[in-house]
Amino acid sequence: MLKYLASRLLTFVPTFIGVTLISFAFIRMLPGDPITVMAGERGVSPERYQELMVQLGFDQPVYVQYFEYLKGIVQGDLGMSFVTKKPVWDEFFALFPATLELSLCAMIFAVGLGLPAGVIAAVNRGKFFDRALMSTALVGYSMPIFWWALLLIIVVSGWLGLTPVSGRISLMFYFPDTTGFMLIDSLLSGQKGAFSSALSHLILPTIVLGTIPLAVIARQTRSAMLEVLSEDYIRTARAKGLSPYGINGIHALRNALIPVITVIGLSVGTLLAGAILTETIFSWPGIGKWMVDSIFRRDYPVVQGGLLLIAVMVMIVNLTVDMLYGFINPKIRKR
Amino acid sequence: MALLEIRNLSVDFTTASGAFRAVDAVDVSVDKGEVLAIVGESGSGKSVSMLALMGLLPWTATITADVMEFEGRDLRALTPKARRKIVGKDIAMIFQEPMSSLNPCFTVGFQIKEALRLHMNMDRATRHKRAIELMDMVGIPAPESRLNTFPHQMSGGMNQRVMIAMSIACNPKLLIADEPTTALDVTIQAQILDLLTGLQRDTGMGLILITHDMGVVAENAERVSVQYAGQKVEDQPVYDLFARPHHPYTAALLAALPERATSKLLPTIPGVVPGQFDRPKGCLFSPRCAYADDRCRSTPPIPCGSELGLARCHYPLNATEEVKA
Structure with missing residues (x-):
């Protein structure tokens, strides 16, 4: 197991280098540069422009800049934001809990609803629930996130007035962010109504962000279950006199989980990508919004560092998923 | 009173190209302690009639029968829940492919104990003891350590022994063995059949042996029912059948x-x-x-x-x- 882990970690190295290369190249391919953007409409004199170029290291050839950047990463230094002059690392960890909280909630929403829905659909194959669920899932999957978000805001927040439109918590509350997770912090603060305010702010972004993973998980669970339900060992389980719950929920689901877990792992990538859009729409102060803002400001270190950290996050999640396979299905367990 | 009495059993499957009758007006009766062999080629409806009895057919199957009684209880009139109390406990079944008939995700110990937990009301320790005892009965060496192995870690013959241990766990009154040796080596086949008939003699349960091997029939059965294309074409005691087939x-x-x-x-x-x-x-x-x-x-x-x-x-x-x- 340890040997397997080590070999898997080793494959991270090329992926890691690839990510740095791509993020480094892409942001530089965008027209415009940080200095022009920072100067804004006032503009900047050619002398001052040259001076800043040297100061920010842009006078060096690109490959030298890249190796300087790599050298920094190896030492754990992701650079400083051009705009805020704070280390990228600090900014990331100040904002990351917000994204993590939203992503976790979206994942719980997607798995919690998608898994049972897929199982029920498979068991009732061809019946009304199955058809209704699968067509709904297809709609959910094909719906553009921004449009779905706006629709929900108009109906739920606007017409019905049930949830707030944006932000993480009502302005009436203030407390120190001990953990960075608003749900936990609001509970710790002990202020009345703080928790429910945080919760109500979470509902819409969670639904919006979780919709696509929910649809994918439900469909994947259904097809995996259908395959497993025709297996011989399911017949054996039925011959034992097990209840439908014992057959479908234990014997079948355990075998169907492998492809579902894979999809869940892959959804984490989608989720973080979706978070960028969702956070922008709901003014959610997480890394998604931070990344978008930084791209518009041509804040090279932030974009590079942010992308890198997100990529590492996705890699870790997928490694965890691979490790989980063995626990779920002993047949593919490594020694 | 016969242990199992089925009269005029028919099974129809709805397929995309119309209805198909897989079992046509078949009668089956088994007495306590009797060994009945059902013989026939592939596609003669042997397995389907027994799966119908167990309630294991897919929903595309329509089952009709004049009588379907086990120990005098009408199986057709029972609720699914009441039927599950009989299926797996009093009537047990083992299948053709031991490798695919056991769930790859659970240890064989779990799968044997599951039947005990379901039907026998035993506590954890008793279940554990009984599982070891059962594995010993079916001739699995070192049963205690084998409880924690997974089906893929054992041979086909060992897996079929596990299947048998699982099926006899709740002391069934009737055991249906659906071609239990077809997927196994010839040498293992004889062992498994000896085990089954031995268990049948010791416990006095009824045994239905589905097979297409006349040699197996001659050696193990008391009575033979021959099926062809979904119909029962002959039913005789084994000696008479071999001497004077009609x-x-x-x-x-x-x-x-x-x-x-x-x-x-x-x-x-x-x-x-x-x-x-x-x-x-x-x-x-x-x-x-x-x-x-x-x-x-x-x-x-x-x-x-x-x-x-x-x-x-x-x-x-x-x-x-x-x-x-």
């Missing part, structure tokens, strides 16, 4: 045994079992029968009396002169 199909099956071959060329039954679209109008066996005439081809026969082994034939073989008249 249905031409039974006779042809017996003639095809290598041990009985007299010429250098092994006799075969030409053709295949009729499928959904080529069912003959008259006797279902008539296209392949050496004795068939126009009557056979036009009028379906009804079963003869028990003195002729209930043979479903217009011209039963080996009939004595008195019976014939």
Whole structure:
């Protein structure tokens, strides 16, 4: 197991280098540069422009800049934001809990609803629930996130007035962010109504962000279950006199989980990508919004560092998923 | 009273190309402690009739029967929940493919104990003890350490032993073995059959052995029921069947045994079992029968009396002169 882990970690190295290369190249391919953007409409004199170029290291050839950047990463230094002059690392960890909280909630929403829905659909194959669920899932999957978000805001927040439109918590509350997770912090603060305010702010972004993973998980669970339900060992389980719950929920689901877990792992990538859009729409102060803002400001270190950290996050999640396979299905367990 | 009594059982499958009758008016009865063999080619409805009894057929199957009683209880009238109390406890079944019939995600110990937890009301420690005892009974060496192995870590023969241990866990009154040795090596086949008949003798349970191997029938069964294309064509005690088969199909099956071959060329039954679209109008066996005439081809026969082994034939073989008249 340890040997397997080590070999898997080793494959991270090329992926890691690839990510740095791509993020480094892409942001530089965008027209415009940080200095022009920072100067804004006032503009900047050619002398001052040259001076800043040297100061920010842009006078060096690109490959030298890249190796300087790599050298920094190896030492754990992701650079400083051009705009805020704070280390990228600090900014990331100040904002990351917000994204993590939203992503976790979206994942719980997607798995919690998608898994049972897929199982029920498979068991009732061809019946009304199955058809209704699968067509709904297809709609959910094909719906553009921004449009779905706006629709929900108009109906739920606007017409019905049930949830707030944006932000993480009502302005009436203030407390120190001990953990960075608003749900936990609001509970710790002990202020009345703080928790429910945080919760109500979470509902819409969670639904919006979780919709696509929910649809994918439900469909994947259904097809995996259908395959497993025709297996011989399911017949054996039925011959034992097990209840439908014992057959479908234990014997079948355990075998169907492998492809579902894979999809869940892959959804984490989608989720973080979706978070960028969702956070922008709901003014959610997480890394998604931070990344978008930084791209518009041509804040090279932030974009590079942010992308890198997100990529590492996705890699870790997928490694965890691979490790989980063995626990779920002993047949593919490594020694 | 018979342990199991099924009369006029029919199973129809709805398929994309119309209804298909897989089992047609079959009677099955088994007494306590009796060993019944059901023989027939592939596609003759042997397994389907037993799966219908167990309630294991997919929803596309329609099951009809005049009588379907186990120990005098009408199985058709039971709720699914009440039926699950009988299936798996009093009636148990083992299958053809031991490797795929066990769940790959759970240890064999878990799978054996599951049946005990479900039907026997045992606490954890008793279940553990009983599982070891069962694995010992079916001849698995070092049962205690084998409890924690997964099906893929054992051979096919060992897995079939686990299946047997699982099926006899709740002391069933009737055990249905659906071609239990087909997927196994010849040497293992004999061991498994010995184990099954031994267990049957020790516990006095009824045993239904589904097979297409006449050798297995001769060695293990007391009574034989021959099925062809979904119909029961003959039913006799094993000795009488081998001595005086009444249905031409039974006779042809017996003639095809290598041990009985007299010429250098092994006799075969030409053709295949009729499928959904080529069912003959008259006797279902008539296209392949050496004795068939126009009557056979036009009028379906009804079963003869028990003195002729209930043979479903217009011209039963080996009939004595008195019976014939």
